[in-house]
Each structure stands twice: as C-alpha cells, then as structure tokens.
Amino acid sequence: MNVAVIGGSNCTKKNYNIAKELGCLIALEGWTLICGGGFGVMEAACKGAKEKGGLTVGILPSYKGEDANSYLDVQIPTGLGYARNILVVRSAEIVIAIDGKEGTLSEIAFALNEKKYVIGINTWDIKGIKKVSTVQQAIEKIRAKLLNLNN
Secondary structure (H helix, E strand, O other), rough: OOOEEOOOOOHHHHHHHHHHHHHHHHHOOEEEEEOOOOOOOHHHHHHHHHHHHOOEEEOOOOOOOOOOOOOEEEEEEEEOHHHHHHHHHHHHOEEEEEOOHHHHHHHHHHHHHOOEEEEEOOOOOOOOEEOOOOOOHHHHHHHHHHHHHOO
C-alpha cells in the first residue's frame, strides 16, 4: 500500500520529529512512502522510513531533481512545480498531512476531491480530515480503514 505524507518544506523541530516517527512506522508496516520529495516534513518522513528499511518515492516539482532530499529511493522529476501535487495524491491510497502551508492545502483539497482518506496532524482544520494528535493514532486509523476495505 502507498501512503502519501504531505507537509511543509519548512517545519518546526516538533513537526520534523513527528514526520520522522511517522516514516518509521510506515516502513515497519511494509507500506511505501510517497511524498513531494523535498525537505522539511517530506525529508523527515523519508529519513524515518529509510532508518527502518522502507521504500521512499519522491514526486519532485523540478525537471532534474535538484530539490530532492537524500533519503529517496525513487526520484520522479516532473518539471510541474506545485501541479505535481495531484500526482502525489493520486499515487497513494491514504494521505497524511503534517503542518504545511498553501502547497499542503492544495494536496489536501486534491485528496478530498479524489475521495482519499486524509489524516491530519498539526495541519489545516478542514471538514473531511481525520484529525489525530499522535503518529500512533494515525497508524491505527489506517489499520482500521484497511480492515474496513478488506471486509
């Protein structure tokens, strides 16, 4: 299963640590981490996933990948800028937003429009986002969602 982690390219140390922990748990579940491939929340999630042997995929806004973080296994340069946000969302079954500004907001909007399951930690307060306080709660929500899909 593919899980997209979306969030700001600049973030607080607290949100960086949350994203890193999330990446660890995604990897331990055996899920693939999809992100925009940049820094901040994206880098932290990828770093956590790599520490636990997970697979990380970055769908990059640039043509050549110069904006890629160093924890990506797969870099997909698009040259699309923020337009690549729809590709991040469409590549995943579940979307988790941590922090973020307008770029993250656009990904949330795309995800909700695509009827994706969206979980939020310290992010926008929008109807449709399943808000949680901890990474463990996010993982539990994903597991419960997967159980419902398989029944």
